Amino acid sequence: MSEPVIQALDRLFDLAASDTGQARRAANFLLAWWNAQDNGGFDLADLFGVDHAVAADMAVVFVYLGGHHGAIYPDQLGYEDKIVALVHQWRLREPAD
Numbered sequence: 001m002s003e004p005v006i007q008a009l010d011r012l013f014d015l016a017a018s019d020t021g022q023a024r025r026a027a028n029f030l031l032a033w034w035n036a037q038d039n040g041g042f043d044l045a046d047l048f049g050v051d052h053a054v055a056a057d058m059a060v061v062f063v064y065l066g067g068h069h070g071a072i073y074p075d076q077l078g079y080e081d082k083i084v085a086l087v088h089q090w091r092l093r094e095p096a097d
Helices: 003-016 022-040 044-049 052-066 080-091
Strands: none
Touching: 003 022, 003 052, 003 080, 022 044, 022 052, 022 080
């Protein structure tokens, strides 16, 4: 994996670990990659709600993944702890009262 891809992934995971609208969109993108059936897909309209730099990072990851003929997932690239943390943060939250 190239350095630009690693840097883009690191920025997306860091953003997704925060608690903003852009964070939610970054988390949706990363979680859809890991398991869209369980975590929900990524709505391309979410790109309208992120800064250009965030959208560019998503594009770098998208192009990287599209260049592989077989499936490759975040846990296979050393991001297992981070992706599991995102599941807990964004998908296993207690509902608000």
